[in-house]
Amino acid sequence: MAVNVDPDLQREIARFGGHDVSLCMNCGLCTAICPLSEESGSSFPRRVIHLLQVGGADKLAQTVDPWLCYYCGECSESCPRDANPGETMMAARRYLTARYDWTGLAGLFYKSAAAEITGLAFVGLLVAALFVFFHAPVVTDHVELNTFAPVHWVELGDLVMAALLTFFLLTNAARMAWGFMGGAEMLRISPFVYLKQIPVFLVHFFTQRRWRRCGSERSTTHWLTHVILVSGYLSMLTLVLVLLRWFQTDEVHSFYHPQRLWGYYATAALLYGTVTFMISRWREADPMHRFSEASDWIFLVMLFLTALTGIIMHALRIADLPMATYVSYVIHLAIAVPMLVVEVPFGKWAHLFYRPLALYLTSVREAAALAARQPAAAAA
Amino acid sequence: MTGGPAKDRRIGVFLCHCGGNISDYVDMEKLREAVKEELGVVEARTTMFACSDAAQQEMIDAIQKERLDGIAVASCSPKLHLFTFRAMAERAGMNPYQYVQANIREQCSWAHRGEVDKATEKAADIVRAAIAKAGLSEPLRPMRVETKPQVLVVGAGVAGLRAALALSDLGLTVYVAEREERIGGWTARLGAMFPAERRGTEMVQELERRILERENVTLFTRAEVVEKSGSVGDFSVRLRVRETESIALNVGAIVVTTGFDAYAPSDGEFGFGQDGVVTLPEFKRMLDEGEGPLARNGKPVRTATYIYCVGSRQNEEAESPNRFCSRYCCTATCHAALVASRRDKNVRQYHLFRDMRTYGKYELVYEAAARKGSVFVRWDPADPPAVSRVDGHLVVRVKDRLLGGEALEIPSDLVVLVTGMVPRENASLVNALKLPVGGDGFFNEIHPKLRPVETVVDGVFIAGAAQGPKTLAESVASSLAAVSKSAALLLKGYVDLEPFVAEVDPLRCTWCEKCTEACPYGAIEKVAADGREVARVIPSLCKGGGACVPVCPEEAIDLLGYSDREIKGMIDALAKEAVHA
Structure with a gap:
């Protein structure tokens, strides 16, 4: 099967932050120095960059190489042309996220900060409007959050949102899998193989442990910060999606109550992670954070604001300031909801899903290939 | 003529240590003993570095004091110091062509490390041969030709x-x-x-x-x-x-x-002959004519594909393949691509190359072309690109070495065959x-x-x-x-031309023409001598190659400086020890 070329791919990738593709002379130093490339049996970043150069868009959509890179930055530091292979891999991930997304929103948001902000603002205003027009009675002599925003209604809204996000994310992920596994080929693999490899997905989803193979101290630090951030994020998600009835209570528990401790941990982890990464991006000292697209900033800022508004609201509630609590609650949701709606299926959040998925699919393919060989060997 | 029988000659022998390059493996004192009694030798001495200014001056003094009329310097290869010592001999007032160099470094000491006895023996043979040649040498004069400005x-x-x-x-x-x-x-x-x-x-x-x-x-x-x-x-x-x-x-x-001439592809070579397939000179003419976006036959050229090394570095079993690289075409093509992108910044260009040879500062041309969006794809000579026509459109198919040989299909409005230079x-x-x-x-x-x-x-x-x-x-x-x-x-x-030219003895010559056939320089002419047709060597054309000497059935030709007499004398000297043994 010949590769049909799309000569405009170079221009397209520039819109996702890959500005230096044309500088690359394919020397391969990046691939030689990459600590992850060889063990993947691939030859990224060079292969990915070359696909971008020649315009092998379809071919690129069929590879998961960009998801196997954790941007340790050694390639960018050693590139003799300053072609920033690491950032090109980052741009390829943005491009792929957009390409998997059948709604076209991801591409729109990545290419235009204005569009992304508009999207966030739209969802945020929608959430605010819901509360402005449909809120329950406002008790003003003391804080009664569950009267203002009855927890079962909020929970219902949560579940509807979760269902929508899951639908978009999974359909996009299915498109990724379809391309990588060779279309209908993927249906020929036994469902048991898919099931058996699920632990691979879970391990990588929760630990991102492959990142540590980058080997450098700097990468390990980033990995640790990222794990903390993810743990904070997943804590928050668990508390508001699964345990909302236990989490959103009018009764103020003692400080050592698990509800409060877990909530504080989530807030601290989110604040620490986002602030650390924002400082690093601001300083541009680390190769991983030298280049920041608007989408990178927006995600960090939204996560940060989610945690910040959450903890402010919590403080106001403890101070027993009813109106301030209700207003900050609405603001909190008007930030958290759009952050989830826009970022999970259409934005940077998706990488949390696609990275482990890439490793999972690779394992499935390897296991299937092994299984196909063994009967043949047994027959022989 | 001061040639004369060797016994009347006054020959000097200078044996060079070459720092240790020679003396580490050749016993210099034994060597001196072995050659100092040779016929005609009146002076034999060793020296640390014969080529040094001081040693040269010592040799000049010896030549003048002993009135030497022939010298042999046993040292390195004549490639290194023949002219050094010839000039030294001339400064001393000797005929420079009666100096002989004996190579006992490259041909003796370096070749026989660790075998001092045998190396010394061999060195003695080489020096004896040189002495014999010096003893038989004739004084020669360079030929002087007036030049036309x-x-x-x-x-x-x-x-x-x-x-x-x-x-x-x-x-x-x-x-x-x-x-x-x-x-x-x-x-x-x-x-x-x-x-x-x-x-x-x-x-x-x-x-x-x-x-x-x-x-x-x-x-x-x-x-x-x-x-x-x-x-x-x-x-x-x-x-x-x-x-x-x-x-x-x-x-x-x-x-x-x-x-040079531009390589002309044969019909069908990389699609040559099809509409839209042009050579590099043709493409350059297209670029030079007109302005704005490129067009061919009224149709815009949005994608141009260059196939490099057409007619260069050929290694197929063709009758006379051009194996050489044409050197200039890589840079010329990258430059042409730059000109094309100046005319139309949206033109897409694919360069299908074997090895990019934009050497030296022309690297900047390559880089500039890449920055303007030129895409470079490397192919394997065993699997060259193919040009075909699909639904009336040119499509170039090339196996990309960086994609593990996967083929790219590039729809092209123009295919440029990067043709090189031919004689x-x-x-x-x-x-x-x-x-x-x-x-x-x-x-x-x-x-x-x-x-x-x-x-x-x-x-x-x-x-x-x-x-x-x-x-x-x-x-x-x-x-x-x-x-x-x-x-x-x-x-x-x-x-001044070297005097080592051939000479024909008109008395022996029978004009059989064997020598004219052997001479690659056309330096032998037919002249009349005493009513007979004989050969004559035109000295200014003769290179002293010696091809005529052995083919002469009458032994009528001698090469000055390498006469039969000298060569036979050297052989006798080389064989001397062997005969005694």
Whole structure:
């Protein structure tokens, strides 16, 4: 099967932050120095960059190489042309996220900060409007959050949102899998193989442990910060999606109550992670954070604001300031909801899903290939 | 003649330690003992470094004090110091051609490390042979030829025109013979060229204007060289001009700058012959004509695909494949791509190359082309790109080495075959000037690095793309080198030629013509002597190659400096020990 070329791919990738593709002379130093490339049996970043150069868009959509890179930055530091292979891999991930997304929103948001902000603002205003027009009675002599925003209604809204996000994310992920596994080929693999490899997905989803193979101290630090951030994020998600009835209570528990401790941990982890990464991006000292697209900033800022508004609201509630609590609650949701709606299926959040998925699919393919060989060997 | 029998000769022998290079493996004192009693030897001594100034002065003193008429220096290869010691002998007042060098370093000490006894024995044999030769040597004089301060430049491309101007600047009279009606060669047809964006047309106009201003430059167009006789410094050349006139010139040197031809692909080679498939020169003409986005036959060219190395670096079993790299085309193509992107910044360009040879600072041209969006794809010579037509559109299919050999299919509006340089058809010129032609069909220099513009024909120089593919800058550099070489030859007023030429004994010669057949330089002529036809060697043409000597059935030919008598004497000396044993 010949590769049909799309000569405009170079221009397209520039819109996702890959500005230096044309500088690359394919020397391969990046691939030689990459600590992850060889063990993947691939030859990224060079292969990915070359696909971008020649315009092998379809071919690129069929590879998961960009998801196997954790941007340790050694390639960018050693590139003799300053072609920033690491950032090109980052741009390829943005491009792929957009390409998997059948709604076209991801591409729109990545290419235009204005569009992304508009999207966030739209969802945020929608959430605010819901509360402005449909809120329950406002008790003003003391804080009664569950009267203002009855927890079962909020929970219902949560579940509807979760269902929508899951639908978009999974359909996009299915498109990724379809391309990588060779279309209908993927249906020929036994469902048991898919099931058996699920632990691979879970391990990588929760630990991102492959990142540590980058080997450098700097990468390990980033990995640790990222794990903390993810743990904070997943804590928050668990508390508001699964345990909302236990989490959103009018009764103020003692400080050592698990509800409060877990909530504080989530807030601290989110604040620490986002602030650390924002400082690093601001300083541009680390190769991983030298280049920041608007989408990178927006995600960090939204996560940060989610945690910040959450903890402010919590403080106001403890101070027993009813109106301030209700207003900050609405603001909190008007930030958290759009952050989830826009970022999970259409934005940077998706990488949390696609990275482990890439490793999972690779394992499935390897296991299937092994299984196909063994009967043949047994027959022989 | 001071030749005479060896016993009357006064021969000096100098044995060089060469720091230890020789003396570590050859017992120098034993060696001196072994050779000091040889016939005619009156002086035998060792020295630490014979080539040092002090040692040379000591040898001069010895030559003068002992009135030596022959010397042998046993040291390194004559490649290194033959001329050093010959000049030393001349300074001492000796005939320099009665100096003999014995190589006991490369051919003895270095080759027999750790075997001192045997190496010393061998060194003694080598030195004895040298002494024998010195004892039999005749005093020789170099031949002096008066030179004509005139030069013929063949070919009026940029290399030839620049050579003519530079020769004229040096005060030499210059004749330029151009085969075509117009001068300027390929460059006259070119627009902007790398690296300075100068236009070829303008460059040639400028050169033409300057040439026409010179009073000591005569330009002949539609002129061909039909005959050459004489030798270095004094050639007689006949030109045929405009097919009718015949012009005789007398020149001291000839500079050949006949340039190259563009490779013409055969029908079907990479799709050649199909509409939309053009060669590099054709593409450059397209770029030079008109403005704005490229178009061909009214259709816009949105995607151009370049296939490199067409007609270069061929290794198939073709009849006479062009194995060489044409050197200039990679840079020319990257530059053309830049010009194309200047005309249309949205044009998409695919460069399908084997190895990118934008050497030196031309790397910047490659980089600039890449920055403007040119895409480079490397292919394997075992699996070259294929051009086909699908639904009326050109499609180039190429296996991409960086994608593990996966094929790319590139729909193209234009396919440019990057054709290289090939030698020009020059059979009559080669015949007239006896120019040496290499296996690749270009003219051959003596040594590509050490003597890059000289040919085996003394006084005939080559320059520019006539001797192999070159960029314009390289071409002009080599033509100026040829100017230096010819001016150095002619401005001195005379040339001294080595005296090692063949001589025919007219009494023995029976004019069997075997020697004329053997001589590659055409240096033997037929003359009448005492009413018989005999051979005579023209000294100024003879290179002392010696091919005529062994073929003569009458042993009538001797090579001065390497006469049968000398060589037999050396063999006797070499065999002396063996006979005794």
